Amino acid sequence: MAVNILAGRASGRVLASNDGLSFWGGVDPATGYVIDSHHPLCGQSLAGAVVAMPTSRGSCTGSGVLLELIENGLSPAALVFREAEDVLTLGALVGRDVFGQKLPIVRLEPAEFSALAVADHVAISVDRIEAPGLSVGLADLPNSALELTTADRHMLEGGDGKAVQTAMQIVCSVAAIHGASQLIDVSQVHIDGCLYAGPVFLRFAEFFADQGARVRVPTTLNAISVDHANWRDQGVPSEFGLPASRLADAYLRMGARASFTCAPYLLDTAPKAGDAVAWAESNAVVYANSVLAARTNKHPDFLDLCIALTGRAPLSGVYLDANRRARRIISVEAPAVHDDSLWPLLGYLAGLRAPDCIPILTGLQDLSPSPDDLKALCAAFGTTSSAPMLHLAGISPEAGAVDPDADTAEITRPDLVRTWQQFNSGPADIDLVAFGSPHFSIDECRALAQLMDGNQCADRVTGIVTLGRDAIAAARAEGLIGRLENAGFRVLPDLCWCSITEPVFPPHARTLMTNSGKYAHYAPGLSGRRVRFGSLADCVQAVRTGRASDSIPAWLQTENFG
Numbered sequence: 001m002a003v004n005i006l007a008g009r010a011s012g013r014v015l016a017s018n019d020g021l022s023f024w025g026g027v028d029p030a031t032g033y034v035i036d037s038h039h040p041l042c043g044q045s046l047a048g049a050v051v052a053m054p055t056s057r058g059s060c061t062g063s064g065v066l067l068e069l070i071e072n073g074l075s076p077a078a079l080v081f082r083e084a085e086d087v088l089t090l091g092a093l094v095g096r097d098v099f100g101q102k103l104p105i106v107r108l109e110p111a112e113f114s115a116l117a118v119a120d121h122v123a124i125s126v127d128r129i130e131a132p133g134l135s136v137g138l139a140d141l142p143n144s145a146l147e148l149t150t151a152d153r154h155m156l157e158g159g160d161g162k163a164v165q166t167a168m169q170i171v172c173s174v175a176a177i178h179g180a181s182q183l184i185d186v187s188q189v190h191i192d193g194c195l196y197a198g199p200v201f202l203r204f205a206e207f208f209a210d211q212g213a214r215v216r217v218p219t220t221l222n223a224i225s226v227d228h229a230n231w232r233d234q235g236v237p238s239e240f241g242l243p244a245s246r247l248a249d250a251y252l253r254m255g256a257r258a259s260f261t262c263a264p265y266l267l268d269t270a271p272k273a274g275d276a277v278a279w280a281e282s283n284a285v286v287y288a289n290s291v292l293a294a295r296t297n298k299h300p301d302f303l304d305l306c307i308a309l310t311g312r313a314p315l316s317g318v319y320l321d322a323n324r325r326a327r328r329i330i331s332v333e334a335p336a337v338h339d340d341s342l343w344p345l346l347g348y349l350a351g352l353r354a355p356d357c358i359p360i361l362t363g364l365q366d367l368s369p370s371p372d373d374l375k376a377l378c379a380a381f382g383t384t385s386s387a388p389m390l391h392l393a394g395i396s397p398e399a400g401a402v403d404p405d406a407d408t409a410e411i412t413r414p415d416l417v418r419t420w421q422q423f424n425s426g427p428a429d430i431d432l433v434a435f436g437s438p439h440f441s442i443d444e445c446r447a448l449a450q451l452m453d454g455n456q457c458a459d460r461v462t463g464i465v466t467l468g469r470d471a472i473a474a475a476r477a478e479g480l481i482g483r484l485e486n487a488g489f490r491v492l493p494d495l496c497w498c499s500i501t502e503p504v505f506p507p508h509a510r511t512l513m514t515n516s517g518k519y520a521h522y523a524p525g526l527s528g529r530r531v532r533f534g535s536l537a538d539c540v541q542a543v544r545t546g547r548a549s550d551s552i553p554a555w556l557q558t559e560n561f562g
Contacts, residue, residue, distance in 0.1 A: 001109065001139055002106065002107070002108050002109060002112055002129065002136045002137065002138050002139065003106070003107050003138060003139050003140070003141055004104070004105075004106060004126070004138045004139070004140055004141065005081075005085075005089055005105040005106065005107055005141065005177060006089070006092050006093065006096065006102070006103065006104055006105040007104060007126045007138075007140070008078070008102045008103065008104030008124070008126065009104065009124060009125055009126065010050060010077040010078035010103075010104050010123075010124045011050075011077065011121070011122065011123040011124065012048050012049050012050045012076075012077040012078070012121065012122070013048070013049050013050070013120060013121050014049070014050050014052060014116060014117070014119050014120060014121060014122050014131065015041065015044060015046065015049035015050070015051050015052070015076075016051075016052040016053070016116065016117035016118075017039070017040050017041050017052070017053045018040075018053070018054065018117070019039060019040055019053065019054075019355070020053055020054055020055050020056050020057035020058075020355055020356070020386055021034065021036065021039055021041065021053055021056060021057065021058075022036065022056065022057050022058025022059050022062055022383070023056065023059075023061075023062035023063075023065040023066055023069075023087075023088065023091075024058065024059035024060075024061035024062045024064070024065050024197065024498075025058065025059060025498060025521075025522040025525055025526055026039060026058065026062075026525065027046060027065055027069070029065050029068035029069050029072060029074070029197060029198050030072065030074075030198075031045075031074065032045050032046050032047035032069060032072070032074030032075070033045050033046075034046065035525035035526075036521075036522075036525050037524040037525055038422070038521060045074075046069070046074070046075070046076045047069075047073075047074040047075070047076070048076070048077050049076050049077060050076065050077050050078045050079075050080060050122045050124070051076040051078075051079050051080070052079075052080040052081075052113065052116055052117055053080075053081065053082075054081065054082040054083050054113075054355065054356055055081050055082070055083040055084065055085040055355070055356050055386045056085050056087050056088050056386060057351070057355060057383075057384060057385055057386045058282060058382065058383050058384070058386075059087075059192075059281075059282050059498070060087055060192045060280040060281055060282055060285070060298060060299065060300050060301050060304075061192060061193070061195060061197060061301050062087040062088055062091065062300070062301075063087050063088060063090045063091030063094070063300035063301045063302055063303075064091065064193060064197055064198070064200060064201050064204075064301045064302065065091070065197060065198075066088050066091035066092060066095075066103075067091050067094060067095050067099070067101075067198075067200040067204075067302075068197060068198035068199075068200050068201075070091075070092075070095050070099075070101045070103060071099075071101075071198070071199070071200050072198075075103060076103070077103075077104075078103065078104040078105065078106065078124050079092070079103065079104070079105045079106070080105075080106045080107075080108060080113070080116060080122075080129075081105070081106070081107050081108075082107070082108060082109075082110055082113040083107075083356045083386075084107075085105075085107075085386070086174075086297070086298065086299075086300055087298070087300040087301075087386075088105070089105055089177060089300075090174065090300035090301075090302060090303050091300065091301075091302070092105055093170065093173055093174070093177075094170065094204065094302045097166070097169060097170055097173065098166065098170075098204065098207065099200075099203075104124050106124060106129055106138060108129070108136070112129075112134060112136050115131070115133050115134040116129070116131055116134055118133070119131035119132045119133060119134060120132065122134075124138075125138075126138070141176065141177065141179070142179065143176075144175075144176065144179050144180065144181050145181060146172060146175050146176065146180065146181060146182070146183070147181055147182050148172075148183070149183075152168065152183060152310075152312060155167075155168040155310055156168045156169065156172065161211060161212070161213070162211055163207070163208045163211040163212070163213035163309065164213060164309050164310060166207075166208075166306075167208070167213070167305070167306035167307075167309040167310050168306070168310050168312070170302075170303065170306045171183065171303070171306050171307060171310055171312055171313065171314065174303060174314050175314035175315075175316070178314050178316035178317065179316065180314040180315050180316040181315070182315040183312040183313060183314060183315060184276055184312065184313055184314070184315040184319055185276065185311060185312065186217060186276050186277050186278040186296075186307060186311060186312070186313050187217060187218075187271065187275055187276060187277055188217055188218045188219065188220070188269065188271065188275075188277045188278075189215065189217055189218075189219040189220070189277070189278045189279070189304055189307055189308040190219070190220045190221075190222065190264045190277070190278075190279040190280060190281060190284055190304070191219060191220070191221050191222060191251060191256060191280060191304045191305055191308060192222045192280030192281040192301050192304055193205065193222075193280065193301035193302050193304055193305060194221045194222055194224050194247055194248055194251045194256075194260075195222060195223065195224055195225050195247075195301075195499050196224065196225040196226075196240075196243055196244035196247045196499075197225075199243065201247055201301075202243050202246060202247045202250070204302055204305075205247055205250035205251060205254075205305070206246070206250050208250075208254065208305065208309065209250040209251075209253045209254050213254050213309050214254055214255045214309070215254055215255040215256055215308040215309060216308065216309060216310060216311035217308060217311045218257070218269060219251075219254075219255065219256040219257065219308045220256065220257050220259040220261070220264050220267065220269065221248070221251055221252075221256050221257065221258060221259050221260055221261075222260070222261070222262050222264075222280070222281050222284075223260055223261060223262045223439065223466070223468075223494060223495055223496035223499055224244060224247070224248045224260055224494050224495065224499065225240075225244040225247075225495070225499045225501070226240075226241050226244045226245055226248075226494065226495065226504075227492055227493060227494045227495055227504070228245060228248055228258075228260065228493075228494050229494075231244070231245065231504075234503065234504050235503045235504075236503065236504065240501070248260070251305075254305075254308075254309075256308070258469070259468060259469065259470065260468060260469055260493065260494040261439050261467070261468025261469070261470070261471070261496075262281055262283065262284065262437075262438045262439050262468075262496045262498075263283075263284065263287075263375065263438045263439040263441070263468060263471075264279065264281075264284050265284060265287050265288060265291070265292060265375075266439070266441050266468065266470070266471060267468070267470055268470070270292065271288060271292060271294035272292070272294065273292065273293035273294065273397060274293065274294070274295065275294045275295065276294075276295045276296070276313075276319060277294055277295065277296045278296055278297075278299050278304060278307040278308070278313045279296045279299065279304075280298075280299045280300065280301055280303070280304040282298065282379075282382035282383070283375070283378050283379035283382045283438050283518065284438075285297075285298045285299070285382065285388050285389075286378040286379070286381055286382045286387075286388060286389055286390065287374065287375060287378040287379075289318055289324070289388055289389030290374075290378055290389045290390050290391065290392075290396055291371070291374050291378065291396065291397075292397075293396075293397040293398055295318060295319050295324075296318070296319075296388070297313070297314075297316065297317040297318055297319060297388055298317075298386070298387075298388040299313070317388065318358075318388050318389060321401075324358065324389065324398060324401050325358065325401040325402055325403040325406075326358050326359055326360035326390075326391050326401060326402045326403060326406055327354075327357040327358055327359070327403045327405075327406050327407070328353065328354045328357050328358070328359040328360070328406055328407055328408070328409055329359070329360055329362060329402065329406050329407070329408045329409070330350055330353050330354065330359045330360065330361050330362070330408075330409045330410060330411055331362050331363055331408065331409075331410045331411070332346065332361050332362065332363040332364055332410070332411045333363065333410070333411065333412045333413050333561055333562065334363045334364055334366070334367060334561075335413075335555050335556070335560045335561055336560050336561070337555055337560060338367070338555045338560075339535040339537065339553065339555055340372075340373055340376070340515070340535050340536055341420075341515065341533070341534055341535040341538070341553065342373075342416075342555070343369060343373040343374070343376045343377040343380075344376040344377065344379070344380040344515070344516060344517025344518070344520075344533075345380070345416050345419050345420060345423075345517060346361065346364075346377055346380075346411065346416075347376065347377035347378060347379065347380030347381035347382075347383075347390075347517060348380040348381070348383065348384055348419055348517045348521070349384075349411045349415055349416070349419055350377075350381050350384075350385070350390055350411065351380065351381045351382070351383060351384025351385030351387075352384050352385075353409040353410075353411065354385055354387060354390070354409070355384065355385050355386060355387075356385070356386050356387065357387055358387045358388075358389055358390060358391070359387070359390050359391070359409075360390070360391035360392070360393055360399060360402055360406075361390065361391070361392050361393065361411075362393040363393075364392055364393065364394070364395060365393055365394030365395070367395075369392075369395065370443070371441070371443075372441055372443055372444055375438055375441070376515075376516065376517065378390075379437070379438050379516065379517065379518040380516075380517030380518055380521075382518070383517065383518045383521050383522070384521070413556065413558065413561045413562075416556060417552060417556055420533065420552065420553070420556060421552075423517070423520040423521075423531065423532070423533035424531075424532050424533055424534075424548070424550075425530065425531065426511045426512075426529075426530030426531050426532045426548075427511050427530060428532070428547050428548045428549075428550055429511060429546060429547065430461060430511055430512070430513045430532060430542045430543075430546050430547060430548050431460065431461060431462065431506065431508060431509035431510055431511055431512065431546075432461070432462045432463075432464070432505075432506055432509035432511075432512040432513070432529075433457075433461060433462070433463045433464070433512065433513045433514070433539050433542050433543040434464060434497050434512050434513070434514040434516070434519060434523075435448065435463070435464065435465040435466070435514070435515065435536075435539065436464075436465050436466030436467055436492075436496065436497065436516075437466070437496055437497035437498065437514065437516035437518050437519035438496065438516075438518070439466055439467045439468045439471065439496060440465055440466065440467040440471065441467075441471060442471055442474050442475050442478070442480070444536070445465070445467070445471070445475045445480045445481075445484065446478075446480060447536060448465065448484065448489075448536065448540065449480050449483045449484055449487075451536065451537055451540040452483075452484075452487045452540060452544075454487075455487065455544050456487055456488050456544070457487060457488030457489060457543050457544065458543065458544055458545060458546040460546055461542070461543050461544075461546045462490065462506045462509065463487075463488060463489040463490070463543040464489065464490045464491075464492060464500075465484060465489055465490070465491050465492070466492045466493075466495055466496050466497060466500070467491070467492075467493070468493070469493050469494070472491065472493050492504070497514070497516070497519045497522075497523070498518075498519065498522055498526060505527060509529060510529060510530065511529060511530040511531070511532065512527070512529050512530075512531055512532070513531070513532040513533065513534065513538075513539055513542045513543075513548055514531065514532075514533060514539065515533070515534060515535060515536050515538070515539045516533075517533070520533040532548040534548065534549070534553070535553070538553075
């Protein structure tokens with residue numbers, strides 16, 4: 001059934017793709033152009049177009065980027081999806097309920113979506129969508145009676161103030177879109193909307209903070225866009241540094257913890273199996289569900305704060321047992337031996353094979369991934385898939401949860417080789433080596449220090465490690481920070497690679513190398529630089545010599561498979 005997710009009127013040219021798009025890292029909010037170099041729409045403008053894609057993917061910050069596009073007059077005229085979609089929908093919902101801006105969102109059946117995708121223009125009204133070869137009536141979402149507690153109603157009716165009332169209205173609106181009949185208590189929240197991607201992020205946070213709003217449950221903060229204490233000394237322009245710092249301060253005023261990490265699963269507050277939490281930040285959501293067996297939907301930016309202020313989330317998605325089952329079985333051709341670069345490659349490919357459903361990867365039962373290997377896999381998967389989790393047969397806690405009607409796909413050695421080559425399109429001369437996407441763990445700090453073995457970063461190469469404040473404190477107490485700094489590394493708190501901009505990002509650097517599949521994907525669009533990718537040891541070799549190898553790793557050779 002074709003349905004209005006958010007009703008409205010729009011018309012324009014059709015810009016369609018069969019690939020989902022992450023607006024964060026994939027669309028420039030200042031121009032409206034697609035900057036994801038791996039996406040078929042790269043170089044196209046979304047402004048004024050009716051954008052059609054199966055669903056979104058990647059970062060939870062896409063909701064805020066859509067709001068920035070709306071504020072800048074560069075947004076799509078409407079969005080049309082084929083599958084359920086939460087991140088961009090939430091951005092449009094906040095635009096309507098908080099800022100008075102309307103952007104229609106429609107969901108079509110597969111055949112209707114296919115007809116729209118080949119049309120050159122479309123018109124959307126409150127009850128119909130029409131294009132050459134397509135004329136379909138639009139139904140409203142079915143009404144589901146949302147059961148509210150006395151405390152819920154008190155918040156919704158303004159008993160706890162305007163800020164909490166607005167937050168509860170947004171939570172209830174999302175519940176209606178999800179078809180949820182109840183809300184659920186959450187034990188903690190991780191907020192992703194503290195990253196500054198434009199003025200809308202600050203306006204939203206200060207709208208609540210200025211009314212004295214306070215979080216109701218323990219709330220941690222994601223990496224932000226500046227080193228909170230040191231950005232002035234680092235030469236960050238005040239026109240960026242001040243609002244980015246104010247944004248973090250707004251969340252701190254509301255009672256959030258100054259964790260400033262994109263890896264909240266490394267904190268001492270990490271949830272346990274079965275805990276219902278509300279996390280944003282795509283890699284963290286995937287890790288929480290897949291590795292920790294906690295429960296959280298992939299909450300978009302802005303909804304995260306609304307849940308923190310109310311302590312309530314819609315009971316939908318992977319909070320429910322039935323929705324945690326794998327719907328696609330991906331058979332992996334596993335190598336006999338491998339290095340740590342296998343895991344981000346696998347995660348990236350798993351997301352491409354399952355862009356809109358939870359998969360289970362088979363064939364890896366004889367491997368023993370470390371928590372950091374799983375961190376890299378989850379981050380890369382969250383980059384290419386909209387799904388909030390994946391399973392690894394014989395490894396992850398809920399790997400037995402497979403839908404009896406699950407379909408199949410595969411990942412082969414040639415797939416791994418192609419992805420490695422895709423990530424290694426840049427020249428061999430390396431100017432910058434980027435560690436910490438997601439943030440480094442203390443084990444990774446130990447491994448990096450050991451691999452450097454008393455050697456120095458090459459004179460013309462900058463090595464930067466990003467990690468959370470708690471990890472820095474632990475690593476400093478162990479002497480690891482001193483060892484890394486003595487080797488020539490810059491160790492940065494608060495920031496992560498998807499938020500680092502010049503001049504903290506070295507202006508002279510033209511080619512960077514990373515061991516992160518997530519950053520290998522996003523870096524070309526976010527930084528404008530060429531990229532190389534490899535294992536942690538490969539990156540250490542590059543930071544010591546200024547050169548990356550042009551050879552395919554030994555573990556990817558044919559004789560190591562089958």
